[in-house]
Amino acid sequence: MKILTSEQIRHIDAETISRQGIPSLELMKRAARAFYNRFVELFPDKNTSVLIVAGMGNNGGDGLVVARLLHQSGYRVKAFIVEYGTKYSEDCAHNVRRVKAENISNAKIVTEADIPDMSAYEVVVDGIFGTGLSREPAGIAAEVIRRINASGKPVLSIDVPSGLFLDRKTSFAVHALETVTFQIPKLALFLPDNHHFTGNVSIVNIGLDESAIAEAETDIFFEEKKCIRGLLKPLSKFAHKGTEGHALIVGGSLGKTGAVCLATKAALRTGCGLVTAFVPKCSTLALQSNFPEAMAIEDKTDNYISDIAFDLHPDAIGIGIGMGKHEETQLALHRFLQKNSTPLVVDADGLNILSMHPEWIELLPPKSILTPHPKELSRLIGEWRDDFEKIDKTRQFARQHDVIVVVKGAYSLVIDAETLHVNSTGTPALATAGSGDVLTGMITSLLAQGYKPIDAARVGVFLHGLTADITEKSIYPRSFIASHIIENIGNAYFDMEKSNGLL
Template sequence: MKILTSQQIRYVDAETIKREAISSLELMKRASTAFYNWFIEKYSNKSTSVLIFSGVGNNGGDGLFIARLLHKSGYSVKVCIVEYKNQYSEDCAHNFRRAKAENISIIKIYNEDQIPDICKYDVVIDGIFGTGLSRDVTGIAESVIGKINESGAKVISIDVPSGLFLERKTTFAVKATETVTFQIPKLALFLPENNLFTGNVTIIDIGLNEQAISESDSNIYFTEKSEISKLIKPLNLFAHKGTVGHALIVGGSLGKCGSVCLASRAALKTGCGLVTAYMPKCGVQVIQINFPEAMAIEDRGERYISNIDFEIKPDAIGIGVGMGQNEETKKALHDFLINNKVPLVIDADGINILSSNHNWIELLKPDTILTPHPGELSRLVGGWSDDYDKIQKTRLFAQKYNLIIVVKGAYTLIIDSENIYMNSTGTPALATAGSGDVLTGIITSLLAQGYNPIDSAKVGVYIHGMTADFTTKSINPRSFVASDIIENIGNAYNNLEKIR
C-alpha cells in the first residue's frame, strides 16, 4: 500500500471525482459514512454523548456530515465550529446548512470563552484541520486544541489529528486517542515522535480511485498482510533438511550466550532445515543443552569470539548477537567480512563495531541487512533532529553502501537504496530483552531458504510483529518474552497462508 504526500492525496481525491463522475460532496459522503460505520461499531451505545469540533474547510465538512449521520441514528451530538477564518469551503457550508435544518445543536466559536466544558462529553471528534495544513496553528484554533488536550477526553481525529503536518516535524496538534484515516496511509501517522498526537491509527476504505492511486509515484510503502502472504514460499512435498536452507548464527560471549540460543531457535522455527551456532567455548555447552536441534562450532576463544573460522557452507549468516566488542572480536569480524560471500544479517555488537570502524562498511556485500535499534542506528548514521531527518540520513546511508537497514521500533522501517517499507504489525510487547536476537534469527532463516534480501527483511519483520498481535489476549504485553515470539512463528505462518 503506497504512502502518499498531501499533494498526491489531493490529486487522488480530484481524480476520483473526475474519473468516477461524482461530486466532491459525494466523496465527502463516502468518507464520512465510512467513519460513521467505524464509530457506531466501536460505540454502539446510543447514549454516548458526542462533541464534534469542526473547522471551516473540507475536514470540517466531514465533521458536520458525521454529526448529521450520528444525530439521525439517535446519538446526542453537539457541534462546535471553530471560526479560524470566515470563509467556508463549499462542501462545509452545504453541510452546515443541512445540519442546522436538521436541528443539530451547533455553536460557532470565535473566542476561548465560548468553548464548552469538554469533560461533559463521552467522546470528542476532531475535525478542525485535515491533511492540507501548511502553517502553524494560531488564534482560536490554537486555543480550542489546547482545551481539547487539557481535557483528558477520549478524542477521535478524522483523517489526521488537527495541527499535524504530513511532511515536517509537528510540535503542536490535537492529542488524539485514536486517528481514523482515509484509505491512504500517511507517513506522519506512524512516526515515533507523533505518537503523542496520533494514538491508535486505523485505516478505512472510502472508495478512492485505485487507478489514480497506482499512478501516483511513491517509494514509501505500508506493508499489508495480503502482500506478505504472496511472498511466502510454498513448502515442497519432497523437501528435506538439506534443501530448505542452512543458517549460521555467529555471536555470543561470556554472559551473553542466550542471544545465540534465541536467534538459532528462531531460525529453525522460521523454516530453514539446519542451524549451526558459532560461539566461544563458554557457549557451546549452553546451546547444546538449551537447544539440542542446533549444531555448534566452537571458536578458539574461551570467553569471546577471537577467530571466525568454519568449514561448513551455510546459505546465510546472522552475526553480532551477544558478541561483545573485545579487540580480538573486532579483528575477527573484520577478517570475516573481507572473505565473506554469503548473504548476511548484522545485528547488535556487529553494528556497533562497524559504527566505530566506518571504513569496514565498504567490505559488506550488496544488500547486506543491518538491524539496528535507535541507539545503534544513531551510532551508525549519526544523530538526527527529528524523525524525518532520521529517515533521510538512513536512506542516504543505505544508498551510499547499497545496504538494507531495518530500523527497529513501532512500525519498523525497512530502508534500502530505493524504497522505504513501513511494517504494520507488532505491539509494545516486543519491547523485551532478546526480541532483536529473535528477529535476526528469523531474517537469517528466510535468507537461507532462498528469499531475496529485501523480501527476507519484509517477511521477517512482519512475522516478528504478528507474533505479538496474536498474543494480545493470551499474554499481557508486560509479561511477553522473546521465547513467546519464537513459539508463535508457526501461528503467523498459518495465518498468512490462510488468505492465499
C-alpha cells in the same frame, strides 16, 4: 499499500470524483460514513454525548456529516464550527446548512468565550484541520486545540489529528486517542515522535479510485498482510533439510549465550533446513542442551570470539548477537568481512563494532541487512533532530553503502537504496529482552531460504510482529517474552495461510 503525499492524495480525490462521475459531496459522505462506522465500534452506546469540533475546510465538512450521521442514529451530538478564517469551503458550507436544517445543536467558535465546556461531553470528534495544513495552528484554532488536549476526553481525529504536518516535525496538534485515516496511509501517522498526537491509527476504505491510486508514483509503502503473503515461498512436497537453506549464526560471549540460543532457534523455526551456531567455548554446552536441533562450531577461545573460521558453506550468516566488543573480537570481525561474500545480517555488537570502525562498512556484501535499535542506528548515521531527518539520513546511508536497514520500533521501517516499507504488525509486547535476537535469526533464516534480501527483511519483520498480534489476547503483553515469539512463528504462518483461504 502506497503511502502518498498530501498533494497526491488531493489529486486522487479529484480523480475519483471525475472518473466515478460523483459530486465531491458524495466522496465526503463516504469518508464520514467510514469514520462513523469506526466510531460506533468504539462507542456503541447511543446515549453517548459527542462534541464535534469542525473547521471551515473539507475536514470540517467531514466532521459535520459525521455529526449528522451520529444524530440520526440517536447519539447526543453538538457541533461547533471553529471560524479561524473568513471563507468556508463549498462542501463545508453546504453541511453547515444541513446541520441547521436537521435541527442539530450547533454553534460557532469565534472567540475564546465561545469555546464550550468540554467536561459536559463524553467524546470529542476532531475535524478542525486535515492533510492540507501548511502552518502551525494559531489564534482561536490553537486555543481550541489546547482546550481539547486539556479536557482529558477521548478524542477521535478525522483523517489526521488537527495540526499534524505530513512532511515535517509537528510541535503542536490535537492529542487523539485514535486517528481514523482515509484509505491512503500517511507516513507521519506512524512515526515515534507523533504517537502522542495520533494514538491508535485505523485505516478505513472510502472507495477512492483504484486506478488513480495505481498511477501514483511513490517509493514508500505500508505493509499489508496480503502483500507479505504474496512473498512467501511455497514448501515443496519433496523438500528436505538440504533444500531449505543453511543458516550460520555467529555470536555469543560469556554471559550472553542466550542471545545466540534465541537467534538460532528462531532461524530453524522460521523454516531453515539447517542451522549452525559459531560460538566461544563457554557457549557450546548451553546451546546444545537448550537447542539440540542446532549444530555448533567452537571458537578456539573460551569466553569470546577471537577467530571466525569454519569449514562449511552456509547460505546466509547472522552475526553480532551477544558477541561483545573485545579487541580480538573486533579484529576477528574485520578478517571475516574481508573474505566473506555470503549474504549477511548484522545485529547488536556487530553493528556497534562497525560504528567504531566505519571504514569496515564498505566490506559488507551488497544488500547486507542491518537491524539496529535506535541507539545502534544513531551510532551508525549520527544523531537526528526528528523522525523525518532520521529517515532521510538512514536512506542516504542505505544508498551510500548499498545495504538494507531495519529501523526497529513500533512501526519498524525497512529501508534500502530505493524504497521504504513501514511495517504494520506488532504490539508493545515485543519490547522485551531478546526480541531483536529472535528477529535476526528469522531474517537470516529467510535469507538462507533464498528470499531476496529486501524480501527477507520485510517478511521477517512482519512475521515477528504478527506473533505478538495473534497472542495479544492469550498472553498478557507485560508477560510476553522473546521465547513466545519463537513459539508462535508457526502460528503466524498459519494465520497468513488461513487469511489466504489455504486452511
